[in-house]
Amino acid sequence: MSSLSPAVAAAVDDLELAARVVVEGLRAGGHRSPFHGYSAEFQQHRPYRAGDDLKYLDWKLLARTDRLYSRQFRETTSMSAMIVLDASASMAFPDEGLSKFRYASIIAASLAYLISAQGDAVGLMTMSNGGFSYVPARAGRPHLRSLIARIDRLVPGGRWEPDRVIARGAELLKRRGVMMVISDFYDAEDATRREMRRVARRGHDVAMLQVISPEETTFPYSGGLELEDLESGERRLVDAGTLQQNYRVAVAEFLERCRTLAHRDGIDYSLMSIGSPPERVLRDYLIRRGARHQTGHAALRELR
Numbered sequence: 001m002s003s004l005s006p007a008v009a010a011a012v013d014d015l016e017l018a019a020r021v022v023v024e025g026l027r028a029g030g031h032r033s034p035f036h037g038y039s040a041e042f043q044q045h046r047p048y049r050a051g052d053d054l055k056y057l058d059w060k061l062l063a064r065t066d067r068l069y070s071r072q073f074r075e076t077t078s079m080s081a082m083i084v085l086d087a088s089a090s091m092a093f094p095d096e097g098l099s100k101f102r103y104a105s106i107i108a109a110s111l112a113y114l115i116s117a118q119g120d121a122v123g124l125m126t127m128s129n130g131g132f133s134y135v136p137a138r139a140g141r142p143h144l145r146s147l148i149a150r151i152d153r154l155v156p157g158g159r160w161e162p163d164r165v166i167a168r169g170a171e172l173l174k175r176r177g178v179m180m181v182i183s184d185f186y187d188a189e190d191a192t193r194r195e196m197r198r199v200a201r202r203g204h205d206v207a208m209l210q211v212i213s214p215e216e217t218t219f220p221y222s223g224g225l226e227l228e229d230l231e232s233g234e235r236r237l238v239d240a241g242t243l244q245q246n247y248r249v250a251v252a253e254f255l256e257r258c259r260t261l262a263h264r265d266g267i268d269y270s271l272m273s274i275g276s277p278p279e280r281v282l283r284d285y286l287i288r289r290g291a292r293h294q295t296g297h298a299a300l301r302e303l304r
Helices: 006-011 016-030 059-067 100-117 140-154 162-171 189-201 214-218 238-264 278-293
Strands: 040-047 069-075 081-084 121-128 131-138 178-183 205-212 225-226 235-239 268-272
Touching: 006 100, 016 100, 016 140, 016 278, 059 069, 081 100, 081 131, 081 162, 100 121, 100 140, 100 178, 100 205, 100 278, 121 140, 121 162, 131 140, 131 162, 131 238, 162 178, 162 189, 189 238, 205 214, 205 238, 205 278, 214 238, 225 238, 235 238, 238 268, 268 278
Parallel strands: 081 121, 081 178, 178 205, 205 268
Antiparallel strands: 040 069, 121 131, 225 235
16 A cells, blocks of 8 residues: 555554555655754853853853853754644534544644654644543654554544643643644634744744645535534524535635734644545645745754
C-alpha cells in the first residue's frame, strides 16, 4: 500500500497502520520534515564584552553586583509538540464513509508518527465527556503507540471548549514548542482565535489545521432537506435550493476569514478537505510550513 485514498482511509480500521502508510508515502517522495528543535536553554553567565547583544544582558545581576554579565544559552535539538484534536460532535460529519473526525485522527496520528521518528516529544490534548483528555509530550516508540491508541479510542460527541483546551495544552508544553490544532473551527470562533494568538505570543509555534468535508463547501443538496445540529440536536426543515447560494457564500467567507486572520496573527494555516488523500494534504502543509520557517530557524532535519 503506497498511498491512502479517502475511500481506503475510511475502510482501514488500524489507525497506526494508516499513519504509517501516510508517513512512508512522504518519505518515499523524498520529503523533508520542517519540524525541528529550536529552543534555547540558559547555560551560564560570562562578563559582558563590547559588541554583545544588550538583550542578553542580565539586568538583575547588574543591580546586585554592579557588574555587567551576559547570559549564554545552549541550543537544544529536541522539540516538544502538542496536538490539539477536536472531538466534538460536528467532527462526526458525514455519518457515512470517511468522517471529518476519522480524517483528522489520521492527520494527528501521522504528525505524531513524523515527529516521533525524529526522536522528538509529542503529546495530545482534547476534550472528552466534558473533561480534558491528555497524553503528555514524550518521545519513543512505546509512547507513540500509546498516543495513537488514545486517539483511536476517542468517539466524537457533544461540545468542546476550544479556547480552554488550547490554553491547557499550551500550559503543559514544558518549554517553547509546537502546537497543532486540528478542527473544523466552527465553535467559539473569536475565543479560539484569541487563545491561539495568545499562545503564539508566548513563543509557541502554532498551526491551525482546518478539516472540512466537500459537502460543507459545495452543499450538493436539492429539494426539501432536514438539517440537524450534531451538537445541540436541533432540527430544521429547509429548501436546499433557496438556501444553497447564501450558504456557499457564508462558508467561503468563513474559510477566508480563518485563513486571513491566522496569517495576520503569525499562525500556520492549512485547509484540509477530507475529499483529498491525507498524504497529499499533509505534504502540502509541510512544504508550506518548511518554506515559512526556512529563513527563521535551524536547517530542516531530514526524515530518518
